Amino acid sequence: MPAELRSPRLAVLIDADNASAKIADGLFEEIAKIGEASVRRIYGDFSNPRSRAWADILSKHAIIPQQQFAYTTGKNASDITLVIDAMDLLHSGRFDGFCLVSSDSDFTRLAARIREHGIDVFGFGEQKTPESFRQACRRFVYTENLRGGVSSTQEATAPAKSLQPPEAAVPIIKNVITQMESEDGWVALGEVGRRLANLASDFDQRTYGFRTLSDLVRKTNAFEIDQAKGGAMRIRIKPAAAPPAKPSRRRRAARKPPE
Numbered sequence: 001m002p003a004e005l006r007s008p009r010l011a012v013l014i015d016a017d018n019a020s021a022k023i024a025d026g027l028f029e030e031i032a033k034i035g036e037a038s039v040r041r042i043y044g045d046f047s048n049p050r051s052r053a054w055a056d057i058l059s060k061h062a063i064i065p066q067q068q069f070a071y072t073t074g075k076n077a078s079d080i081t082l083v084i085d086a087m088d089l090l091h092s093g094r095f096d097g098f099c100l101v102s103s104d105s106d107f108t109r110l111a112a113r114i115r116e117h118g119i120d121v122f123g124f125g126e127q128k129t130p131e132s133f134r135q136a137c138r139r140f141v142y143t144e145n146l147r148g149g150v151s152s153t154q155e156a157t158a159p160a161k162s163l164q165p166p167e168a169a170v171p172i173i174k175n176v177i178t179q180m181e182s183e184d185g186w187v188a189l190g191e192v193g194r195r196l197a198n199l200a201s202d203f204d205q206r207t208y209g210f211r212t213l214s215d216l217v218r219k220t221n222a223f224e225i226d227q228a229k230g231g232a233m234r235i236r237i238k239p240a241a242a243p244p245a246k247p248s249r250r251r252r253a254a255r256k257p258p259e
Contacts, residue, residue: 015043026147043068178237
């Protein structure tokens, strides 16, 4: 009898000093799309008001707290403990991926070190997260996108100030399409989505206010769309509109009113 297929095992490590407790529900919903959160640990000084909000929801998500008292001002014992635990879990060989929840660039080297072992790293942090940490992850999800859903039929622009307008996604989508080999310019939207994830770890259609990539593409009005009934969607870049023709000298002379 074939062995039961199991979801990828994930180690979820949360920096309580740099992550809001308000994202907890959306965070674990997002992680469930990736795999099974086998280890769930959070690091911080829970006697501090900044981290205390997490204490009220630990049991709901079965998160194990790792209390770190701030004995010395300016020293972050929580970060050090998180890194030590991450390396112990990595060398146990039991995990297929790590979820690092923080907006702190100090974890850039940790993410890179884990990926050097061939293990995927998924980052979760605010849009202010430095690019170095975002790009060190296989995929990076902005936590602003985890605080509320976005309707697939939504026609408005980004619902929150931190999100970007749909037009901001056009350059990177065009960049991906131009890199794909196609005789007539048409490319499969699904392949575009995969390449977007490889090109920019933090690309997420929710950042632009939409649940699906197809909705985002339609809203930009920068691409032609083709989808046969029951078939996969294809897109290509709309040709640039030709500038209006200038009237000839003869036509301009004919228009000149008599003196």
